[in-house]
Amino acid sequence: MKNWWKALSVLIIFFVIVAGLVGPTPRLPILNESIRNVYFHVPLWFSMIILLLTSAIYSGKYLRSGNPDHDRIAVEFTNTALVFGLMGCLTGSVWANFTWGEPWPNDPKLNSVAVGMLLYFAYSILRGSFDDEQRRARISAVYNIFAFAVFVPLIFIVPRLTDSLHPGNGGNPAFGQYNMSNQMRPIFYSGVIGFTLLGVWITELRIRMRRIQAVLED
Amino acid sequence: MQGKRTKVSPVPLYPMTQSLQQLGALMRKEFVLEWRQRYALNGMLLYIVGAVFVCYLSFNARRGQLTPIVWNTLFWIILLFTAINAVAKSFVQERAGRFLYYYTVASPLQIIVSKIIYNTVLMLVLSGLGFATYAFVLGNPVQDIALYISSLVLGSVGFAASLTLIAGIAAKAENSATLMAVLSFPVVLPLLLMLLRVSKNALDGLDRSVSVDEIVTIIAIDAIVLVLSGLLFPFLWRS
Numbered sequence: 001m002k003n004w005w006k007a008l009s010v011l012i013i014f015f016v017i018v019a020g021l022v023g024p025t026p027r028l029p030i031l032n033e034s035i036r037n038v039y040f041h042v043p044l045w046f047s048m049i050i051l052l053l054t055s056a057i058y059s060g061k062y063l064r065s066g067n068p069d070h071d072r073i074a075v076e077f078t079n080t081a082l083v084f085g086l087m088g089c090l091t092g093s094v095w096a097n098f099t100w101g102e103p104w105p106n107d108p109k110l111n112s113v114a115v116g117m118l119l120y121f122a123y124s125i126l127r128g129s130f131d132d133e134q135r136r137a138r139i140s141a142v143y144n145i146f147a148f149a150v151f152v153p154l155i156f157i158v159p160r161l162t163d164s165l166h167p168g169n170g171g172n173p174a175f176g177q178y179n180m181s182n183q184m185r186p187i188f189y190s191g192v193i194g195f196t197l198l199g200v201w202i203t204e205l206r207i208r209m210r211r212i213q214a215v216l217e218d
Numbered sequence: 219m220q221g222k223r224t225k226v227s228p229v230p231l232y233p234m235t236q237s238l239q240q241l242g243a244l245m246r247k248e249f250v251l252e253w254r255q256r257y258a259l260n261g262m263l264l265y266i267v268g269a270v271f272v273c274y275l276s277f278n279a280r281r282g283q284l285t286p287i288v289w290n291t292l293f294w295i296i297l298l299f300t301a302i303n304a305v306a307k308s309f310v311q312e313r314a315g316r317f318l319y320y321y322t323v324a325s326p327l328q329i330i331v332s333k334i335i336y337n338t339v340l341m342l343v344l345s346g347l348g349f350a351t352y353a354f355v356l357g358n359p360v361q362d363i364a365l366y367i368s369s370l371v372l373g374s375v376g377f378a379a380s381l382t383l384i385a386g387i388a389a390k391a392e393n394s395a396t397l398m399a400v401l402s403f404p405v406v407l408p409l410l411l412m413l414l415r416v417s418k419n420a421l422d423g424l425d426r427s428v429s430v431d432e433i434v435t436i437i438a439i440d441a442i443v444l445v446l447s448g449l450l451f452p453f454l455w456r457s
Contacts, residue, residue: 063453112408119404126401129391139390142450143401146383149446153439154408 006201012194016040019187026184037095038184043191044088045113047199049155051081052120056148059141069211071137074144075127076206078120080199085117108159109166116154119147240324244332252336258307262340266300266348274355286359286421293352294414297373298406300344305337305381306398309389321455330451334382334444341374361423369416372433376409376440383447386454412436 020039055077062070092110093103104110126143130136159166252259273292277284284292320329349370353360360366381402388398412432419429 063450115404115407122400122404126387126391126397129393129397135390138453138456139387142383142454143387145450146405146446149442150380150405150408150439153435153442157435157438158408158411 005197009194009197009201012190013198016043016187016191016194020191023187024183034095034098035184037091039187039191041088041091041095042188043195044084044091046192047196048081048084048088050196051077051084051199051203052148052151055081056145059144062137062141063145066134068133068137068214071141072207072210072214073203074141076203076210078123078144079206080203082117082120083202084195084199085113085120089113089117107166109155112154112159116151119151119154123147237325237328241328241332244320244324244328245335248332248336252340262300262304262344263347265303266296266344267351269296269300270348270351270355277356284356287418289356289359290418290421291414293349294373294410294417296352297345297348298377298410300348301341301377301381301406302399302402304340304344305378305385306388306395307385308333308337308382309385310394326452326455327448329455330382330386330447334379334447337378337382338375341378342371345370345374360421362420362426365420365426365429366417368433369413369420369436372416372436372440373409373413376413376436376443377406379440379447380405380409380443383443383451383454386451390454409436409439412439 016039020036025033025035055074058070058074058077061067062074096105097103100107123140123143127136127140130139273296349367384402384405385398388394388401391397412435416429416432416436419432
């Protein structure tokens, strides 16, 4: 069966939703039941970063090969990653509203992510400003790689140097070490895999759409 | 200049000395070009002095009354805008035909390196002048001048390195002024945040060991951006 991973993605996400909503969780002050959001909010960010990495790799491939298909793949991975990023912001807002008291607290990680999103919105604007396809593909591939290289320190290094509400930053322990109990871990990692597969699936559909459009235009 | 116009194939492996000589010629070209179009250089100098003075008057001309954090942030914002404006012109200044000519005589790596070095020097001059004027009109609360100046140097290198490639990208598109701003704000932001923190430490005269983490991060970001500019520019160049 060729599309086994799509079925797997559905199964995993179904499992994550059910197990995430009814499974046992540690009782923690402030967090309470909202800890279940860790199965949705955090995997969305993880898969966003994986999708962006894939996009940057395909941009590199495009620069080496000049194959327009690689450019299509890179764009669509970025688009899906942006959608995941927006979802991550939304789930995070809901969570922050309950635990930290406001939907958008002034936290370095949030601000970094907002800037990271700006980086990739600028990527779309850059693409829009070219008429010639080859030129657009080449220059936006250059920018995409550059943007990813800036995105990584923005997300992983800058927030760690200041105080942050997020675990894993500003001297707080990372969530893998103390904050997550053993019952939660399998569901969390399944979530990461499930959402990444879902992202790849969405991207694949969009890429196929673009390929058909390209054929129709010729 | 005459002797260095030897024709070579576009992507060769130069012997080290010849390559350095070519780099020197390209650098000299940048400076000569700037000197011939002095209005652009003078414009940049006036831009930063003017911006500083506007801020001075906007704060109602009361020196020594700004809190350190406002003093510092304002200065870096001025510097950021100056940098974007100064670097943006590095690719639009020359006509397309001339680039074709450079393409035949030098490798893209040499071009980008010469541009980055030139922009770094330009930024050093601009930030030095900016700091002097700023401290002159708004008072100078900095307690650790050496650290502050080294943050200016690191900032100049970082701004020049990251903005030169962005300027190259923006110059290829239409409406490049807006695009330059849109593309460069998020790209320089991590650098700017780190610089703000180091310079704030210098301002408060904190012990230098406090700033080590930030300085290492700035150097790392500078290095990443420099290497990437060198790697990516050849592809940008060819289109």
